[in-house]
Amino acid sequence: MHSTENNDSRHFHRIVYTAEVLLSCKEKTWHCEIIDLCLKGCLLRFELPWEEDPKELYTLTLRLSEQVQIKMELSVTHVVGSKVGFKCEHIDIDSISELRRLVELNLGNSTLLERDLLALIE
Incomplete structure (x- = not known):
């Protein structure tokens, strides 16, 4: 897990977090892999x-552990x-807290995280 470095003007720092996740819609479910993740969305394979x-x-x-999971409602970008690529349309308070912690741990810089949070609010 590490943050990706790029020279574009993204408002959100992306972290590389390789993990299997479940994506669902109505009665369908897909197993997929996270390529990268940020406070505003994700890229899945x-x-x-x-x-x-x-x-x-x-x-x-x-699912981060037996007791901890992040759930997000996403739209395709x-x-x-x-x-x-998916954009986060809705995330509950517990999930955003866990995602924030995950991003902060991977960025290793609380200033960058605060900038991401301000961009999310705007």
Whole structure:
């Protein structure tokens, strides 16, 4: 796990966090892998090219431990084959607290995290 370095003007620092997650929508569920993660969304990799409805809301479940999980409601922002970018549309207070802690641990810099949180509020 580490933060990705890039020279673009992203408002949110992305962390590389390799883990399997579940994505669901209505009665469908997909196992996928997180490529990177930030406070505002994530990039996921699926086994097959993504051909699902881009207008639906999806629920991501990332289990950090037996007792701790992060749940986010996501919308599709872009698709490139089996890699799909998602924007966070809703996250509960417990999940955002866990995500904040995960990002802070990986950034190693509370100033960068505070900047991300301010950008999220705006």
